Amino acid sequence: MDFTIILQAGIASGTVLLFATIGELFSERAGVLNLGVEGMMLIGAMSAFSTTIATGNPWLGVLVAMLFAGIISQIHAFIVITLQADQVVSGLSLTFLGAGISLVLGEGLSKAGTVSLLPNFSIPLLSLIPFIGKIFFTDQSILVYIGYLLVPLAWYYINRTRPGLHLRAVGEYPSAADALGISVFRLRYLYVFVGGMLAGLAGATISLAVSPGWFSELTTGGQGWIAIGLVIFAQWDPIRAAVGSYAFGALRRLILDIQGPIVLFGFNNPFYYNPYLGFFLQMLPYLFTVAVLVIGSREAMRKRIGAPAALGNPYIRGERGK
Amino acid sequence: MTESSVVTKKRPSIRIRVEPRLQEPPAWYPAVVSLGAIIVALILGGVLISFAGGDPIKSYQHIAKASFGDIGVISDTIVKATPIILAALACSVAFRMKLWNIGAEGQFIMGAFGASAIVLAPVLPAETSRWIFIPVMMVAGMASGALWGFIPGYLKAKFNVNEIISTLMLNYVAVAWVNFWIFGVWTEGGFQMSPKFPANANLPRLLEYAKTYPAFRGLTTHLGLLIGIVAAVILWFIIFRSRWGYEIRLIGDNPHAAKYAGINITKNIIWVMMLSGALAGLGGMSEVTGVVHRLQTAPIAAGYGFTGIIVAWLAKLNPLVIIVASILFGALILAGREIQPSGVPKMIQGIILVCLIASDFLLRYRIVVERGEE
Numbered sequence: 001m002d003f004t005i006i007l008q009a010g011i012a013s014g015t016v017l018l019f020a021t022i023g024e025l026f027s028e029r030a031g032v033l034n035l036g037v038e039g040m041m042l043i044g045a046m047s048a049f050s051t052t053i054a055t056g057n058p059w060l061g062v063l064v065a066m067l068f069a070g071i072i073s074q075i076h077a078f079i080v081i082t083l084q085a086d087q088v089v090s091g092l093s094l095t096f097l098g099a100g101i102s103l104v105l106g107e108g109l110s111k112a113g114t115v116s117l118l119p120n121f122s123i124p125l126l127s128l129i130p131f132i133g134k135i136f137f138t139d140q141s142i143l144v145y146i147g148y149l150l151v152p153l154a155w156y157y158i159n160r161t162r163p164g165l166h167l168r169a170v171g172e173y174p175s176a177a178d179a180l181g182i183s184v185f186r187l188r189y190l191y192v193f194v195g196g197m198l199a200g201l202a203g204a205t206i207s208l209a210v211s212p213g214w215f216s217e218l219t220t221g222g223q224g225w226i227a228i229g230l231v232i233f234a235q236w237d238p239i240r241a242a243v244g245s246y247a248f249g250a251l252r253r254l255i256l257d258i259q260g261p262i263v264l265f266g267f268n269n270p271f272y273y274n275p276y277l278g279f280f281l282q283m284l285p286y287l288f289t290v291a292v293l294v295i296g297s298r299e300a301m302r303k304r305i306g307a308p309a310a311l312g313n314p315y316i317r318g319e320r321g322k
Numbered sequence: 323m324t325e326s327s328v329v330t331k332k333r334p335s336i337r338i339r340v341e342p343r344l345q346e347p348p349a350w351y352p353a354v355v356s357l358g359a360i361i362v363a364l365i366l367g368g369v370l371i372s373f374a375g376g377d378p379i380k381s382y383q384h385i386a387k388a389s390f391g392d393i394g395v396i397s398d399t400i401v402k403a404t405p406i407i408l409a410a411l412a413c414s415v416a417f418r419m420k421l422w423n424i425g426a427e428g429q430f431i432m433g434a435f436g437a438s439a440i441v442l443a444p445v446l447p448a449e450t451s452r453w454i455f456i457p458v459m460m461v462a463g464m465a466s467g468a469l470w471g472f473i474p475g476y477l478k479a480k481f482n483v484n485e486i487i488s489t490l491m492l493n494y495v496a497v498a499w500v501n502f503w504i505f506g507v508w509t510e511g512g513f514q515m516s517p518k519f520p521a522n523a524n525l526p527r528l529l530e531y532a533k534t535y536p537a538f539r540g541l542t543t544h545l546g547l548l549i550g551i552v553a554a555v556i557l558w559f560i561i562f563r564s565r566w567g568y569e570i571r572l573i574g575d576n577p578h579a580a581k582y583a584g585i586n587i588t589k590n591i592i593w594v595m596m597l598s599g600a601l602a603g604l605g606g607m608s609e610v611t612g613v614v615h616r617l618q619t620a621p622i623a624a625g626y627g628f629t630g631i632i633v634a635w636l637a638k639l640n641p642l643v644i645i646v647a648s649i650l651f652g653a654l655i656l657a658g659r660e661i662q663p664s665g666v667p668k669m670i671q672g673i674i675l676v677c678l679i680a681s682d683f684l685l686r687y688r689i690v691v692e693r694g695e696e
C-alpha cells in the first residue's frame with residue numbers, strides 16, 4: 001500500500017466534492033440553501049456520460065452536464081425565490097426529481113460501454129517536487145487542475161471583488177442590498193445557477209474522470225449530501241472547503257485500498273481475511289461527515305460565526321426586517 | 323408602433339395581479355390545490371415519459387389497472403402503502419416542529435433490524451407464541467428506530483448540528499450496519515439475507531383466514547395496516563388534543579414564542595426525534611415481519627422513508643390524511659415496478675413533490691384577474 005498513490009487518487013476523488021461544495025457555497029452565500037446537490041450531481045453524471053457516448057467528445061459532455069444541472073437548479077430557484085416556498089422541502093424535491101430524471105434518461109447507459117475520458121497529464125517542473133509533486137501534479141485529470149484554480153478564484157471573487165461584495169450583501173442583508181439598487185432576485189437566481197453548474201461539473205467529474213461510467217444512484221452515493229455538510233464545516237469559506245473536500249477524497253480512497261493487501265503494517269490484514277468487516281469501513285465517510293459537522297457547529301457556536309444571515313429566508317420586498 | 327398602440331387601447335385587456343391572502347381560504351381549497359398539483363405533475367411526468375421513449379397514457383393506464391384493477395391487487399397496493407403510512411407519520415411529527423428528519427429511511431431499516439434481532443439473535447425461541455413474539459418485536463423495532471432518531475436529535479439539541487445532514491448520513495450507516503449482520507453473522511448459506519423467520523414471528527395475513535372467510539383467499543394484507551392506522555389515530559390525538567402536541571405545534575410555528583412561554587425546546591427536539599424514529603422503526607418492523615419474513619437489505623431499504631417525506635407533505639402533515647395519501651403512493655410504487663424505464667415511479671414522485679411545493683404559493687397568495695380598458 002503506497003500512501004502517495006492513495007493520496008494522489010484521493011485528490012482526484014476529492015475534486016468531485018470540491019466542485020459540489022464550492023457550488024453550494026456560492027448558492028448559500030447568496031442566501032439560498034439548495035439541498036438538491038445530490039440530484040443535480042446525478043443529472044450531471046448521467047448527461048455527461050450519455051453526451052460523451054453519443055458524440056465522442058468529453059468536453060461537450062462536461063458542457064451539457066453543467067447546463068442541464070444549471071437548468072434543473074432554476075426549478076428550485078423559481079420555487080424558493082419567486083414563489084417563496086420552504087427551501088428545505090424544495091431542495092429535497094429537487095434531489096428526488098434529479099435522481100428520477102437521471103434514472104429515466106440514463107436507462108441502459110450502464111451497459112453502454114466505455115467512453116473517451118478527459119485527458120490526464122503531469123505539470124512539468126511542479127511534478128518534480130518530491131512527494132507533493134507526485135500527489136498533486138502527476139498524471140491528474142485536467143479537471144483536478146481546474147479545481148486547483150477554482151479555489152483561489154472563488155476566494156478572491158467572494159472576498160475581494162465588487163460582485164463578490166454584492167453576493168455577500170444579498171445573503172447577509174438583502175433589504176439593504178435592495179435599497180442600494182442591487183437586484184436581490186436576479187443575483188439569487190444567478191448564484192443558484194452557478195451552484196447548479198458546479199454540481200453538474202462534479203457529476204461529470206465522476207462519470208468522465210474519477211470512476212468512469214453510469215451506475216444509477218450509486219454513481220454519487222451520497223456525495224452531494226457530504227458536500228452540503230462540508231459547506232457547514234468550511235464555514236462558507238472556499239479554502240476550508242478545499243481542505244475538507246481533499247481530506248474526504250483521500251479517506252474514500254483509503255477505504256477502498258485498505259482492503260486489498262494481505263499484510264497491513266506487519267499484521268494480517270483483518271479486512272482481507274474478513275471481507276464483511278468492510279461494511280464498517282463503508283460507514284466511515286458518513287460517520288466522519290457527522291463528526292465534522294459536530295466540530296464545525298461547535299466552532300461556529302464558540303466563535304459566533306454563523307451561516308449567511310438570510311440563509312433559508314425568502315426575500316419579500318417591503319417586509320420588515322431581513 | 324403608434325398605430326398599434328391605438329388599437330390596443332380600445333380592446334378590453336386582462337391584467338393578472340398577485341396579492342397576499344389576508345383571510346384563511348375555505349377548508350376545501352387546500353385539497354383542491356393539492357389535487358390540481360398532482361394532476362399537473364402527472365401531465366408533466368407524461369411529457370417526460372414520452373420524451374424518454376415511453377407511452378405515457380399506456381403507462382398511466384397500466385398503473386391504474388395494476389394497482390386498483392381487482393381485489394387482489396388492491397390488497398397488494400395496501401401492503402405497499404403500509405410501510406409508507408408509518409414512515410410518513412414519522413416524517414410528519416418531526417416536520418411539524420420544523421425538524422427536518424430525512425432519516426426515516428435509516429430509522430426504518432434499524433427498526434427492521436431490531437425486530438429481526440429478536441428472532442435471529444435469538445432473544446426468543448422459535449416456538450414462542452405469536453402473541454408474545456409480535457409485541458416484543460414491535461417494542462424492539464420502535465426502540466431501535468428511536469435510538470437512530472435519538473442520535474441526530476441529541477446532536478441537534480446539544481451542538482446545533484444540522485439534522486438534515488446527520489439524519490441522512492445515518493441512513494447510509496444503517497444500510498452498512500444491516501449488511502454487516504446479514505453477510506457476516508446471520509447469512510443463509512453465504513447469500514445476502516438471513517434465514518426465514520419461523521411462522522410465529524410473522525404478522526398474520528388475511529389469507530390465513532381464508533378457511534373461515536373464503537373472500538380472503540390470496541389476500542396478502544397483514545396486521546401492519548392495522549398498526550399503521552392505530553398509530554395514525556394516536557398521533558392525531560397527540561398532535562391536536564394533547565399538551566405535548568400543542569408544544570410541538572407552537573415550536574414549529576413560532577420558536578421564539580414557545581421559548582418565552584417556557585417550553586423546553588432542547589428536550590422537545592430529542593423527544594420528537596425519538597418519537598419520529600420509533601414510528602419509522604415500527605414501519606420497518608411491520609415490513610420485515612409482514613412482507614419480507616427475513617432480514618434482507620434490498621426490499622427493506624427500498625426508499626419507503628423518502629416516499630414518506632413526500633406523503634407527509636402531500637397530507638399537509640395531518641396523520642389521518644396520510645393514510646389516504648399513502649395508498650396513492652403505494653399504488654404508484656406497486657404498479658411502477660413493471661414500467662419501463664424503471665426510474666419512472668421515482669421521477670413521478672419527484673415531480674409531484676415539486677408541484678406540491680410550488681402550489682403552496684396559491685395558499686398564501688391569490689391571483690386576481692382584472693378586466694378593464696387599459
